[in-house]
Amino acid sequence: MSWAAGAALVTGAWMLISAEGPLAVPQVAADDGIRALDPAVQEERIARGPRVDYESRVIVAFHDSVDDRQAEQSIRDAGGARGSRSAFGRRYVVEPMSGIDALGLTRRLLAMPEVDYAEPDGVVRAHFLPNDSLFNLQWHLKTIGAERMWDIQRGDPSVAVAVLDTGIAYEDFGPYRKAPDFGGTVFLPGFNAFTRDSHANDDNFHGTHVASIIAEATHNGTGASGIAHLTALMPVKVLDKDGFGSNSVIAEGIDYVVNFRQNGVNPVKVINMSLGGSTRSQAVQSAIDRAVAAGITVVASAGNDNVSPVDFPAAFGNVIAVGSIDLRKVKAPYSSFGADLDLMAPGGDNRRDDNADGRPDGVLQQTFDPDLAERGRYDAFGYYFVTGTSQAAPQVAALAALLARQGIKDPRAIQAIMERTAEDLGAAGRDDRFGWGLIRPAEALKGLGLNK
Amino acid sequence: MKRAFSLAFAALLLSSGLAEAGTFAVSFDAGLRAMSNSPETEKAIFGEKRGTGAGLGVSYDRNSRWRFAVDFRRVSREGQRAFAIDRNSEAFQLGHPLKFNLTEGVASASFLIGQIGPISPYLTLGVGRASWKEESNIAGLIEKSDGSATLFEARLGIERQQGPIRLGIEGGLTMIPNSVGVGGISKVYEETDIGGLFVVMKIGFAKR
Numbered sequence: 001m002s003w004a005a006g007a008a009l010v011t012g013a014w015m016l017i018s019a020e021g022p023l024a025v026p027q028v029a030a031d032d033g034i035r036a037l038d039p040a041v042q043e044e045r046i047a048r049g050p051r052v053d054y055e056s057r058v059i060v061a062f063h064d065s066v067d068d069r070q071a072e073q074s075i076r077d078a079g080g081a082r083g084s085r086s087a088f089g090r091r092y093v094v095e096p097m098s099g100i101d102a103l104g105l106t107r108r109l110l111a112m113p114e115v116d117y118a119e120p121d122g123v124v125r126a127h128f129l130p131n132d133s134l135f136n137l138q139w140h141l142k143t144i145g146a147e148r149m150w151d152i153q154r155g156d157p158s159v160a161v162a163v164l165d166t167g168i169a170y171e172d173f174g175p176y177r178k179a180p181d182f183g184g185t186v187f188l189p190g191f192n193a194f195t196r197d198s199h200a201n202d203d204n205f206h207g208t209h210v211a212s213i214i215a216e217a218t219h220n221g222t223g224a225s226g227i228a229h230l231t232a233l234m235p236v237k238v239l240d241k242d243g244f245g246s247n248s249v250i251a252e253g254i255d256y257v258v259n260f261r262q263n264g265v266n267p268v269k270v271i272n273m274s275l276g277g278s279t280r281s282q283a284v285q286s287a288i289d290r291a292v293a294a295g296i297t298v299v300a301s302a303g304n305d306n307v308s309p310v311d312f313p314a315a316f317g318n319v320i321a322v323g324s325i326d327l328r329k330v331k332a333p334y335s336s337f338g339a340d341l342d343l344m345a346p347g348g349d350n351r352r353d354d355n356a357d358g359r360p361d362g363v364l365q366q367t368f369d370p371d372l373a374e375r376g377r378y379d380a381f382g383y384y385f386v387t388g389t390s391q392a393a394p395q396v397a398a399l400a401a402l403l404a405r406q407g408i409k410d411p412r413a414i415q416a417i418m419e420r421t422a423e424d425l426g427a428a429g430r431d432d433r434f435g436w437g438l439i440r441p442a443e444a445l446k447g448l449g450l451n452k
Numbered sequence: 453m454k455r456a457f458s459l460a461f462a463a464l465l466l467s468s469g470l471a472e473a474g475t476f477a478v479s480f481d482a483g484l485r486a487m488s489n490s491p492e493t494e495k496a497i498f499g500e501k502r503g504t505g506a507g508l509g510v511s512y513d514r515n516s517r518w519r520f521a522v523d524f525r526r527v528s529r530e531g532q533r534a535f536a537i538d539r540n541s542e543a544f545q546l547g548h549p550l551k552f553n554l555t556e557g558v559a560s561a562s563f564l565i566g567q568i569g570p571i572s573p574y575l576t577l578g579v580g581r582a583s584w585k586e587e588s589n590i591a592g593l594i595e596k597s598d599g600s601a602t603l604f605e606a607r608l609g610i611e612r613q614q615g616p617i618r619l620g621i622e623g624g625l626t627m628i629p630n631s632v633g634v635g636g637i638s639k640v641y642e643e644t645d646i647g648g649l650f651v652v653m654k655i656g657f658a659k660r
Contacts, residue, residue, distance in 0.1 A: 122594070151592065151593075152548075152591040406546050406547060407544050407545055407547055408535060408544045409544060410537075410542060413536070413537050413541065413542075413544060416537040417535050445546070445590075446533065446548065446588075446590050446595070447534055447535045447548065448533060448534060448535055448536075448635075448636045448637045448640065449497075449533050449550055449588050449595060449597060449635075449636045449637070450497050450550065450586045450597070450636050450638055450646075451586060451597050451599065451632040451633070451634060451635050451636040451638050451639075452586070452595065452597035452635045452636045
């Protein structure tokens with residue numbers, strides 16, 4: 001499949017819509033010898049908190065003219081019980097005498113003219129770092145600051161993302177197999193908009209890769225990591241085994257998502273559509289309007305033809321249109337653009353290796369061998385670098401799910417906070433090539449304080 | 453702020469030296485304090501949680517009509533970080549704890565209206581300085597912000613004196629213009645004043 005295969009084909013009243021995402025498939029081993037820590041041990045240590053009461057101490061530095069004897073005397077005069085001198089300068093860590101807290105000791109030290117600065121010591125901790133063996137090859141996660149994001153929010157199965165695509169390798173059914181690194185991933189009942197049954201199995205590769213970007217099982221010692229990896233997924237098959245579909249099928253898929261209920265509520269808060277075509281459809285627009293009115297954020301890929309405007313459904317006003325950058329934060333050469341483009345995420349470029357890791361700079365996730373899939377084998381799972389706006393959109397969809405879990409219920413607010421916290425790329429402010437810029441998940445998840 | 457209160461104290465002491473029948477008092481107060489001058493900001497960050505504050509002050513009754521005082525008080529509130537698209541939009545709380553502390557120092561003059569039975573009503577106007585700090589905890593990372601601004605205050609109170617003890621209740625409005633609104637949710641709502649209505653109970657100890 002070439003990038004040009006993303007173009008829409010119009011036949012009478014039917015518009016064929018293709019999956020977006022050029023394919024390059026240098027496969028890497030699922031386990032390349034990296035040993036993993038036991039996740040349970042690591043999590044228990046984090047939950048236990050620090051053994052030392054770091055916050056009761058004070059850091060104080062003296063001016064260069066102050067010798068050690070004077071410094072120690074000043075510490076005692078201020079109410080410090082014990083001071084430990086840094087090996088690299090006249091900086092001390094001081095424990096206060098009983099009856100004085102760290103803040104009080106800091107104030108006393110700050111009042112002394114010989115003190116350069118004084119501050120209460122603070123606790124820091126290791127960021128959540130998944131132990132998945134391929135995490136280090138997932139440069140897109142580092143580009144969006146995923147480690148800090150995961151400290152704040154990793155999702156929850158009470159919030160789901162519907163993946164409208166070629167299906168997902170989410171169950172063992174007939175010739176289809178569940179992908180191995182979906183072990184801990186929660187799936188809601190799926191929908192096949194072609195057969196109108198619940199088996200939304202992937203017979204292409206594309207949907208499984210897209211779904212893995214959102215919620216591949218993470219911190220399980222193997223494979224790759226997903227962005228919103230505790231979020232549930234709903235597989236909805238609207239593209240056929242060649243990666244094509246039509247507006248009527250897409251509208252059907254969206255309506256299924258909107259009408260879905262589990263225990264009286266609809267857990268789906270986000271729809272991801274890594275697909276597009278050039279024709280505006282009233283059926284799709286109406287279905288999207290119903291979804292947004294129901295509180296569902298709709299995300300779609302801009303298109304892979306490097307043209308303006310972006311494809312539909314991304315071009316609809318209430319859909320978040322996502323373009324693609326490469327590892328250098330430069331617009332990917334295939335990424336479509338225009339007035340409807342909203343945000344950027346790393347979709348990569350398999351023809352480049354800017355981090356010189358010997359691997360193409362695509363987005364690495366699990367899926368199955370597309371060549372074997374063409375011959376009816378859907379169990380040849382591996383990890384594939386794939387590039388395209390198809391790979392960028394699910395990163396934004398995953399962030400939307402995390403924001404919904406964090407407490408933002410309105411799709412307009414979810415879009416607004418992502419746009420306002422984006423890293424501005426290209427011309428200052430919003431522009432047609434980068435939209436509002438590259439998503440910064442940790443910044444978005446922080447929200448706003450009273451005055452900051 | 454220090455200079456303002458030094459001057460206020462000096463005036464207080466000077467007038468005490470000149471007056472023959474003056475009364476000194478020390479008072480403590482506690483009560484509810486709203487950020488009602490920025491109602492949307494208050495609702496977004498603090499939800500339905502009320503703000504509580506406590507303070508202490510010294511006062512000097514120059515005669516039966518005029519009282520001069522200096523008061524200090526601290527208001528502590530706990531809320532959450534939030535997000536809203538614009539001033540007409542719903543705010544969503546994001547679960548990250550936010551602590552807000554407001555410290556106020558006020559120099560004031562009260563007009564003692566007269567005696568109604570055992571009750572003495574009075575009207576107070578004050579000016580002072582407010583300093584505030586907010587501190588958010590975002591998954592273990594602390595974000596801080598602070599500032600200070602001039603405050604203006606109007607209060608209406610009643611008190612009853614029995615021997616040296618004064619018991620009273622005061623309600624009023626504090627205005628702290630241009631104290632916030634440069635960022636955060638207050639900027640979204642275009643609200644700039646963290647003052648508001650308050651009601652406090654007071655107890656004082658007077659010595660002639």
